[in-house]
Amino acid sequence: MDESELWRSRAVSSWQACERAGIRHRGGRTRVKEPAGLRAVPLWPFSQVLHTATVLSDAHLIARRVPHELLVTLETYRAGTAYAERPTNKRRYFDDNAWIALALIDYGTKDSLDSAARIFRFLEQGSDVIPNVGVGVRWVESGFNHHACSTGSTGLVAIRLAHRNLLDRSQAFEFAGGCADFLVSLVDQEGLVRDHRRPDGSIDGAVYTYNQGLAIGLLAEMGRRDQAVELADRTIAAFGFDRLWKHAPVFNSIFIRELMALNRDVRSRQWCDYVRAYLDRVWTQARIPDSGLLCGGGMGAYDKDVLLDHAGLTHAMLAFGSALST
Numbered sequence: 001m002d003e004s005e006l007w008r009s010r011a012v013s014s015w016q017a018c019e020r021a022g023i024r025h026r027g028g029r030t031r032v033k034e035p036a037g038l039r040a041v042p043l044w045p046f047s048q049v050l051h052t053a054t055v056l057s058d059a060h061l062i063a064r065r066v067p068h069e070l071l072v073t074l075e076t077y078r079a080g081t082a083y084a085e086r087p088t089n090k091r092r093y094f095d096d097n098a099w100i101a102l103a104l105i106d107y108g109t110k111d112s113l114d115s116a117a118r119i120f121r122f123l124e125q126g127s128d129v130i131p132n133v134g135v136g137v138r139w140v141e142s143g144f145n146h147h148a149c150s151t152g153s154t155g156l157v158a159i160r161l162a163h164r165n166l167l168d169r170s171q172a173f174e175f176a177g178g179c180a181d182f183l184v185s186l187v188d189q190e191g192l193v194r195d196h197r198r199p200d201g202s203i204d205g206a207v208y209t210y211n212q213g214l215a216i217g218l219l220a221e222m223g224r225r226d227q228a229v230e231l232a233d234r235t236i237a238a239f240g241f242d243r244l245w246k247h248a249p250v251f252n253s254i255f256i257r258e259l260m261a262l263n264r265d266v267r268s269r270q271w272c273d274y275v276r277a278y279l280d281r282v283w284t285q286a287r288i289p290d291s292g293l294l295c296g297g298g299m300g301a302y303d304k305d306v307l308l309d310h311a312g313l314t315h316a317m318l319a320f321g322s323a324l325s326t
Contacts, residue, residue, distance in 0.1 A: 007321030010283060012061050014314040015052065017292030019066075022049070022307045030069040034305050035293075042085050043077050045308035047099035048250060050074065052315040054107045059318065067107060074100065082122040093140045094126040098153035105160045116157065117166045123154045127175075133185045135178030136197060145204075147196040148186055152214025155179030159221045173222070180222050183215040191234045209239060209247055213255030220262050229266055232259055236274050244278055248302040249294070252278065253312030260323035275320050282313055 001009065021035045032041050032049050040046070053067040077083040083100055085091045097119050104116040126138040128146065136146025137154045155176040162172035186194040186203060193215045195206040212235040219228040235255065244252060256275050263271050285297030294313045295306050302308050 002324075004321045004325035007279070007317050007324065008059070008061060011056065011314050011317040011321060013292060014294060014310065014317060015056055015062060017294075018049065018052070018307065018310055018314060021291060021293055021310075025069075030073045032070070032073065032307065034307060035291075037305075040076070040087055041305070041307060043083055043093070043096040044085075044099065045305065045311065046070075046074070046077070047096060047103060048253075048308055048311040048315065051099065051103035051106065052311045052318075054103050055315060055318055058106065058108070059322070061318075071104075071107070071112065080122075082119055091140070091142075092122075093150075094123055094137050095139060095147065095150035095153055098123055098137075098150060098157050101157045102153065102160070105157070105164065113161075113164055113166055117161055120154075120157050120161060120167070123150075123157060124175075126150065127154065129178065130182065130197075133197070134181030134183075135175060136182045137179070139196070144199045145196045146182065148183055148193050148211040149195075149208075149214065151179045151182050152211065152218055155183075155218045156214065156221070159218070176218060177222055180215070180218045180224065183211070183218065184227075186211075190238060191231070192238055193231075207238070208251045209235065209244070210251040210254035213251075213258040216255075216262055217258035220258075220265070225262075225266065228262055232262060232268075232271065236271070241277065245281065245298075246300040248300050249282070249309040250302050250312035253309075253316040256316040257319045260319045263323050264326055272320075272323070275316075279313075279317060279320060286313075 022032055024031045024033055032046050034041060050070045053070055056062045057064045057067050076087040079090045079092055082092050082097045085093060101116040101119040104112040127135050130136050137150040139145055139147040139150050158167060158172045159176040161167040162169045183193050188194050188205060192207045193211045195204040197203050212231060216228045216231050259271055282294055286294045286299040288296050293306055294310045
């Protein structure tokens, strides 16, 4: 087994652990719940479970029915033209819906692409042109702050829908370019993308790996490859071995996915060595032998729950394995 096959095999094994722990089938219905949870997970972890199932099925590693069943479940979160935080409420987050749209684009059927285009129209409602800054996307409908995570993910939705001929290319690239400019406006003195901009123009200085990943992906797809490469190198320099380990794995996963996508065009042994070291440590130290869940070894966590980080890491393993095979 070569290294690419090894990581693809580990991704499948990790997906199976996710299914055992959190995907429940009862009465002809599928629900995603935490191992000890009684209600459906919020849309944010659901989006990462859905996206991971989608890419695994696209790689012919799991059955196509798996993401199909999750897409049926997605409709229980439906609130108007987009999706709510939970099936039981109507609060809608723009970044949650962008993650769902990216998964639907990767699923790639006519219906899923049409749904992604519908979600994009909702995402546009959360966008604002900020003079001398770019296009910022709010985090939540009732909010006023413009976040890197919602802006970067929405920009990627726009450009990837344009690649599928579901948005006018020139308009989509103009919109995505505004999103990219907004992310660049958040860069701090270390050259890293900060978290969000407030209405008064002040910036929250928190730095997360997923915002770097979104900026890398968006800059690369806009043709601003040199900027993407520079940001990738700065992120790796800033997030050394211990800092990366303590960081939320789902954030690291999104960074890894976009870094490995860029690696298809800009080959970097350093990037692959960096990702390999992290994922090897995840597999050997964070994996719980009995359950196969990736949540041990003193690794960081997004919150007290398991599925969000676990699904993200599973997706990252597949992304790394796929990068090694190209």
